[in-house]
Amino acid sequence: MKARRLPDESSDARAGWLLTAPALVVILLIALFPLGWTVWESLHEHDLRMPWLGRPFVGLGNYLTILQDARFWQALGHTALFAVISVSLELSLGLALALAMNQAFRGRGIVRAAVLVPWAIPTVVAALLWRFMFDSQAGIANVLLSDAGLLHHPLVWFVKATTAWVPVILADVWKTTPFVGLLLLAGLQSIDKELYEAASTDGASAWWQLRHITIPLLKPAILVALIFRTLDAFRVFDLIYVMTGGGPGTSTEPVALYTFNSLLQNLEFGYGAALSVIVFLVTFGLAMLYMRGLGVDLAGPRGRR
Amino acid sequence: MRPLLTLPLPLALIALLSCQSGRPDDGRTVITFAGSALGAEGEVLAREVARFERANPTIHVRVQHTPDDATQRHQLFVQWLNARAGEPDVLQLDVVWTPEFAAAGWVLSLDRWHPAAGDFFPSTIAANTWAGSLYAIPWWMDVGMLYWRTDLFRAAPASMDEMVADMERARRAGVPYGIVWQGARYEGLVTCFLEYLGAFGGKVMTDDGRIVVDSPEGIRALTFVRQLLSSGATPAEVLTWHEEESRFAFQNGNAAFMRNWPYAVTIMNVPKDSRVAGKFAVAAMPGAPGGVSTATLGGSALGINAFTEHADAAWKLVEFLTAPEQMLERSRLGGYPPRRALYDDPRLADVIPIPVALARSIVERAAPRPATPIYSQLSELLQIDLHRALSGQVAPDQALHDAARAMNALVERTHIRDLVASRKRNSP
Numbered sequence: 001m002k003a004r005r006l007p008d009e010s011s012d013a014r015a016g017w018l019l020t021a022p023a024l025v026v027i028l029l030i031a032l033f034p035l036g037w038t039v040w041e042s043l044h045e046h047d048l049r050m051p052w053l054g055r056p057f058v059g060l061g062n063y064l065t066i067l068q069d070a071r072f073w074q075a076l077g078h079t080a081l082f083a084v085i086s087v088s089l090e091l092s093l094g095l096a097l098a099l100a101m102n103q104a105f106r107g108r109g110i111v112r113a114a115v116l117v118p119w120a121i122p123t124v125v126a127a128l129l130w131r132f133m134f135d136s137q138a139g140i141a142n143v144l145l146s147d148a149g150l151l152h153h154p155l156v157w158f159v160k161a162t163t164a165w166v167p168v169i170l171a172d173v174w175k176t177t178p179f180v181g182l183l184l185l186a187g188l189q190s191i192d193k194e195l196y197e198a199a200s201t202d203g204a205s206a207w208w209q210l211r212h213i214t215i216p217l218l219k220p221a222i223l224v225a226l227i228f229r230t231l232d233a234f235r236v237f238d239l240i241y242v243m244t245g246g247g248p249g250t251s252t253e254p255v256a257l258y259t260f261n262s263l264l265q266n267l268e269f270g271y272g273a274a275l276s277v278i279v280f281l282v283t284f285g286l287a288m289l290y291m292r293g294l295g296v297d298l299a300g301p302r303g304r305r
Numbered sequence: 306m307r308p309l310l311t312l313p314l315p316l317a318l319i320a321l322l323s324c325q326s327g328r329p330d331d332g333r334t335v336i337t338f339a340g341s342a343l344g345a346e347g348e349v350l351a352r353e354v355a356r357f358e359r360a361n362p363t364i365h366v367r368v369q370h371t372p373d374d375a376t377q378r379h380q381l382f383v384q385w386l387n388a389r390a391g392e393p394d395v396l397q398l399d400v401v402w403t404p405e406f407a408a409a410g411w412v413l414s415l416d417r418w419h420p421a422a423g424d425f426f427p428s429t430i431a432a433n434t435w436a437g438s439l440y441a442i443p444w445w446m447d448v449g450m451l452y453w454r455t456d457l458f459r460a461a462p463a464s465m466d467e468m469v470a471d472m473e474r475a476r477r478a479g480v481p482y483g484i485v486w487q488g489a490r491y492e493g494l495v496t497c498f499l500e501y502l503g504a505f506g507g508k509v510m511t512d513d514g515r516i517v518v519d520s521p522e523g524i525r526a527l528t529f530v531r532q533l534l535s536s537g538a539t540p541a542e543v544l545t546w547h548e549e550e551s552r553f554a555f556q557n558g559n560a561a562f563m564r565n566w567p568y569a570v571t572i573m574n575v576p577k578d579s580r581v582a583g584k585f586a587v588a589a590m591p592g593a594p595g596g597v598s599t600a601t602l603g604g605s606a607l608g609i610n611a612f613t614e615h616a617d618a619a620w621k622l623v624e625f626l627t628a629p630e631q632m633l634e635r636s637r638l639g640g641y642p643p644r645r646a647l648y649d650d651p652r653l654a655d656v657i658p659i660p661v662a663l664a665r666s667i668v669e670r671a672a673p674r675p676a677t678p679i680y681s682q683l684s685e686l687l688q689i690d691l692h693r694a695l696s697g698q699v700a701p702d703q704a705l706h707d708a709a710r711a712m713n714a715l716v717e718r719t720h721i722r723d724l725v726a727s728r729k730r731n732s733p
Contacts, residue, residue, distance in 0.1 A: 048387055051409045136542050156541040159696045247490045249693035
């Protein structure tokens with residue numbers, strides 16, 4: 001065998017770029033190009049159903065209209081409400097679930113797998129299921145509540161703004177708590193057992209251990225769960241589309257449903273694109289805020305050892 | 306090597322697809338029909354198309370099934386026509402789409418073939434006319450009507466007040482609901498509301514395109530519907546119901562009245578599925594002082610793609626499918642024929658499930674929804690505010706003022722009125 005000269009650093013870098021080039025091109029094509037196109041589209045008045053209006057360039061006109069659009073602000077409010085309530089419930093229940101699953105008990109493997117079932121059910125199916133359960137006449141929710149003496153008349157959940165949110169949020173919590181639970185469980189298992197042993201030796205209570213060992217060390221996992229869930233909640237669409245359709249009126253309509261409505265139902269490409277860009281900016285901003293605010297590097301402890 | 310191996314597959318697909326369009330090998334002109342083509346509807350259509358091809362040996366018709374869901378089909382058509390696709394040549398249009406497609410320049414004006422518009426009910430022609438030209442031929446019509454229980458009442462109510470009194474009597478006798486209808490936030494809600502609006506003498510839009518739904522008559526109509534809900538005559542659940550949920554309630558004997566389309570008559574007369582089989586009849590929705598008894602017009606019309614390469618062949622198919630023979634055959638499927646003369650044809654009695662005179666009296670009251678290119682968007686705005694008022698979030702007058710303001714803003718933004726005026730000037 002002939003000895004080969006080691007390649008120098010610059011040709012190494014060139015080879016690196018060359019090797020990543022296909023991936024970069026693909027990312028450019030499937031992520032950045034559509035995004036750029038959407039931004040460009042959002043600067044036009046473009047209504048597919050009204051070709052007589054043409055496709056005039058209107059600059060930030062669509063954005064200015066959105067800022068004065070009461071339905072948009074309401075939708076944003078609904079989305080925020082949904083995100084805050086459902087994510088906090090999912091996180092607290094998920095943590096409890098993770099702590100329980102972290103204990104050693106018989107059949108733990110089966111429990112861990114079974115817990116994933118709600119998560120594995122397609123959202124549309126889960127949404128239909130919950131809608132049936134909250135049906136005013138045949139639904140089990142009303143039966144249980146009246147048997148418990150809490151209801152005198154069957155409640156028609158989906159015709160009141162406040163009550164329509166209850167099944168929606170419950171369905172989301174039911175469906176995604178297991179996901180949060182498993183994410184946190186993975187975090188729990190990476191915590192060194194010796195820390196707890198040492199704390200116990202020093203007489204620390206379980207509550208103290210939870211607050212001073214578990215939660216701080218679980219922070220990266222919590223952050224991942226929080227980001228995933230908040231961004232998902234902010235883009236909530238199918239669940240509400242199936243369960244309430246945004247009603248009654250528009251009182252459960254989230255931003256994604258409003259966007260879908262103007263973009264795909266009404267085919268207002270310009271306005272819908274502007275709405276999509278705003279949703280994108282809001283979710284992007286949220287992700288940034290989390291990363292900064294919680295001071296955790298998503299990629300792990302790299303470079304901070 | 307991999308990419309080379311997989312290349313033939315897309316090529317074969319392209320070859321396959323290109324075989325399907327254009328001229329077949331035998332030199333016949335191929336036209337494509339897009340519409341509902343499943344089940345019984347598909348069988349009737351296939352028979353009719355076979356007869357058409359026998360009568361027109363130079364034309365071959367390809368039937369392309371499109372989704373039965375109106376919203377999905379609409380979306381598909383808009384995408385095709387926006388791309389100026391020449392196919393499908395003949396389009397099955399929901400009655401409210403014609404002005405939209407006409408204004409967009411997506412369907413041909415049929416005036417050049419001089420269709421005999423006078424043979425059809427005027428409401429069905431009005432719905433398919435835009436800026437003075439006819440753009441689609443009515444194929445079959447749907448009308449909103451009142452289903453009433455013959456075991457509870459001796460006759461259908463002659464007025465809204467009578468209907469309210471009847472419902473109270475029936476509920477005292479143990480029938481849970483007075484009247485069920487379609488109250489979910491969708492097009493069905495508007496079709497129901499328009500019948501009350503007509504009954505009280507209101508309308509959505511003036512002939513010159515201004516929104517007047519918040520007139521005193523409109524407010525009276527919406528207040529009346531709101532009272533149906535607040536008095537319990539209509540259960541609150543109705544605000545989440547479409548056609549089928551209301552049919553189930555009526556069919557199980559839970560309601561004295563139901564507002565629905567004609568399709569339910571045959572289904573609910575099957576004794577093993579229906580507790581009201583043989584115990585109900587239909588009538589026109591009643592009127593009220595100041596207005597007229599109104600039946601919202603639904604149904605389908607046939608239009609021709611403006612980008613077709615075979616306009617004359619396409620017209621031949623449209624003419625054939627809407628001819629009296631075919632219309633009669635199609636009436637078995639549930640809708641009513643839009644040709645007036647057919648109601649004097651003794652054969653109609655064999656194909657529709659209700660007495661012909663009754664059917665005629667209802668379809669004569671048919672009122673089209675506003676024939677404007679922006680109907681769907683206007684309807685969506687109206688749906689939201691109607692639903693808010695009916696679910697008790699805002700008062701009826703406030704809801705209609707809000708709706709009218711938003712709808713008028715849309716009329717202004719889309720320059721619809723200028724467009725109609727300029728089209729009318731330019732057409733001979």
